[in-house]
Amino acid sequence: MKKRPTVGEILQAKGVSRRGFLKYCATTASILALPPSMIPRIAEAIENTRRPSVIWLSFQECTGCTESLTRSASPTVEGLIFDAISLDYHHTLQAAAGDQAEAARHAAMEENEGGYLVLVDGSIPLGNPGFSTIAGMSNVEMLKETVAGAAAVVAIGSCAAFGGIPGADPNPTGAVSVMDLVTDKPVINVPGCPPIPMVMTAVLTHFLTFGTIPDLDKHGRPMTFFGTTIHDRCYRRPFYEQGKFAETFDDEGAKAGWCLYKLGCKGPTTYNACATTKWNSGTSFPIEAGHPCLGCSEPNFWDGGGFYEPLSTGRFDSGTKLAGAAAAGVALGVAAAAAGRSKQAKFTKEG
Amino acid sequence: MTAQQDVQRPAFPFHGNVRPIINEVLHAVDRLLETDEATTIDLAGLPFGPGELEYLEAALGTGELSAKLDALGTSRIRETAFPGVWWLEHRNAHDEVVGRYLEITRTPEILSSQDVDIIAGRARLEDQFA
Ligand code: SF4
Ligand code: SF4
Numbered sequence: 140m141k142k143r144p145t146v147g148e149i150l151q152a153k154g155v156s157r158r159g160f161l162k163y164c165a166t167t168a169s170i171l172a173l174p175p176s177m178i179p180r181i182a183e184a185i186e187n188t189r190r191p192s193v194i195w196l197s198f199q200e201c202t203g204c205t206e207s208l209t210r211s212a213s214p215t216v217e218g219l220i221f222d223a224i225s226l227d228y229h230h231t232l233q234a235a236a237g238d239q240a241e242a243a244r245h246a247a248m249e250e251n252e253g254g255y256l257v258l259v260d261g262s263i264p265l266g267n268p269g270f271s272t273i274a275g276m277s278n279v280e281m282l283k284e285t286v287a288g289a290a291a292v293v294a295i296g297s298c299a300a301f302g303g304i305p306g307a308d309p310n311p312t313g314a315v316s317v318m319d320l321v322t323d324k325p326v327i328n329v330p331g332c333p334p335i336p337m338v339m340t341a342v343l344t345h346f347l348t349f350g351t352i353p354d355l356d357k358h359g360r361p362m363t364f365f366g367t368t369i370h371d372r373c374y375r376r377p378f379y380e381q382g383k384f385a386e387t388f389d390d391e392g393a394k395a396g397w398c399l400y401k402l403g404c405k406g407p408t409t410y411n412a413c414a415t416t417k418w419n420s421g422t423s424f425p426i427e428a429g430h431p432c433l434g435c436s437e438p439n440f441w442d443g444g445g446f447y448e449p450l451s452t453g454r455f456d457s458g459t460k461l462a463g464a465a466a467a468g469v470a471l472g473v474a475a476a477a478a479g480r481s482k483q484a485k486f487t488k489e490g
Numbered sequence: 491m492t493a494q495q496d497v498q499r500p501a502f503p504f505h506g507n508v509r510p511i512i513n514e515v516l517h518a519v520d521r522l523l524e525t526d527e528a529t530t531i532d533l534a535g536l537p538f539g540p541g542e543l544e545y546l547e548a549a550l551g552t553g554e555l556s557a558k559l560d561a562l563g564t565s566r567i568r569e570t571a572f573p574g575v576w577w578l579e580h581r582n583a584h585d586e587v588v589g590r591y592l593e594i595t596r597t598p599e600i601l602s603s604q605d606v607d608i609i610a611g612r613a614r615l616e617d618q619f620a
Contacts, residue, residue, distance in 0.1 A: 157604035159561030165600075166580050166589040168532075175530035175591070374539035377506045396505070396539065414537055420586050427540060 146347065147186030160185075167348060170341045172363040172412075184348045191347060192247045192255040194285055195229040198278040199271050199305045199314055200261030204296040205231050207333035208340070227255075230273070241274050244285065252288045256346060259317050260295040262305045266313025282320060291325040291352050292317060293342055297435060300328035300359070307441035318359060325352050328359035332435035337416050338364045358438060360410065369406035369432045372414035375399065388429070399426060403447040405434030505539035508546050511592075515575055518594035522574055528595035543590075550577060550592075557601060563588070567598055 144152075150160055164182045168175055197205070226232065227247035228240065235243050247255060259282065264270040268277030286292050294317040297303040305314035318326045329339055342361060345353045353361040370376065378384075378398040385393035385402055398404070409432050413424040426432060431447070434440045511531065518529035533543065551571030559565040563582040570577055576598050580589040
């Protein structure tokens with residue numbers, strides 16, 4: 140494998156002081172949702188890690204995930220691309236085209252055999268391989284060829300992670316997810332439609348910092364970002380506990396910022412980091428803008444029922460029973476809130 | 491010292507996410523006094539409704555000491571009106587906030603000169619007057 144510079148060496152060459160490096164490590168800890176007590180370990184790891192080669196494959200997708208990533212504030216995607224990773228292949232971002240682009244992919248695979256990362260956005264059609272091809276190759280062929288020598292695969296977005304829109308009923312292209320096809324390599328799922336930019340960069344940063352893949356939940360999602368629900372960390376949660384719900388999008392409750400549960404909020408069953416990481420460089424997130432969570436980071440959310448139907452309508456058929464369901468939720472909610480709060484404890488002693 | 495008592499609760503719906511953080515700060519101050527242990531609270535991991543973070547910052551106010559660090563973008567390090575409670579804000583080269591912390595400590599570590607830099611600085615000083 141070609142010897143690439145460590146991130147420590149890159150920063151040093153740029154004349155970044157030790158103080159600047161400590162700041163970089165502190166913000167890295169924050170991005171990885173690690174406690175500040177981990178900063179010394181991060182510093183040590185970053186100083187000694189060589190930047191990995193990354194190959195990004197785009198299949199049946201809308202480029203929304205790339206759009207989201209390129210709006211990532213911290214670290215900036217340019218920073219990541221130029222300083223921390225070596226992005227050797229990406230249809231939308233690379234300058235090379237045609238044979239030259241394919242040659243770059245093969246060169247990166249050969250030079251970094253066993254050590255490169257493959258990022259995939261979009262689902263893979265199995266119904267007819269001709270539904271989606273790149274350089275005359277079907278998506279499934281290209282995926283198999285590229286992951287053969289990879290260290291790990293990251294499925295970016297709900298389409299790559301779970302099939303997404305292409306895979307929704309009636310799934311006309313026979314779309315499947317990355318983990319349906321890649322079974323002999325670690326697959327990290329970073330779902331969302333699109334995923335939060337910072338979560339995407341954090342997964343890359345984790346690999347870059349520790350050379351390992353993060354702890355994953357049962358759907359292959361990194362626990363640091365998908366370990367708690369939107370509801371666990373929602374700032375409207377105190378209203379949920381008090382049983383104060385907006386009934387329509389323009390009633391007094393909605394104006395007062397009450398809980399959106401009755402308007403179909405899927406926050407209680409959706410694992411994602413929107414409530415704290417937020418969107419648009421930390422500006423706000425859908426619930427803060429007055430709209431319920433759609434549950435976009437959960438498997439098969441497109442087929443999961445109406446966006447504006449309360450979660451409880453699956454179990455109760457009349458609107459009048461909803462109040463009872465919500466009240467029961469309040470009682471359960473208190474225990475869940477305590478658990479959620481202790482889990483979110485990014486409040487750590489420093490040695 | 492600003493009169494933090496003057497900071498009004500926001501006029502918009504207040505969601506009650508600030509008070510628990512104040513409790514964490516109080517516990518951390520006790521720990522600092524009793525065992526000399528510093529605490530860092532990463533504000534990025536905590537839920538805030540509209541205006542609550544701004545309210546927290548205004549309520550903690552500004553104390554006697556503040557510093558600006560220029561390294562990979564600007565950072566502001568400021569003691570709040572409550573001694574031992576520091577507000578740190580790191581920005582990247584594009585001036586976007588990349589980290590916000592409350593440090594409960596006597597001096598935040600990032601203010602100290604670091605050995606690697608001191609050694610490099612000494613060499614430069616010697617060269618300059620060689
Ligand atoms: S139901 Fe939705 S709006 Fe209400 S507290 Fe939970 S996540 Fe927030
Ligand atoms: S709030 Fe819910 S639907 Fe919206 S982006 Fe976050 S997880 Fe997806």
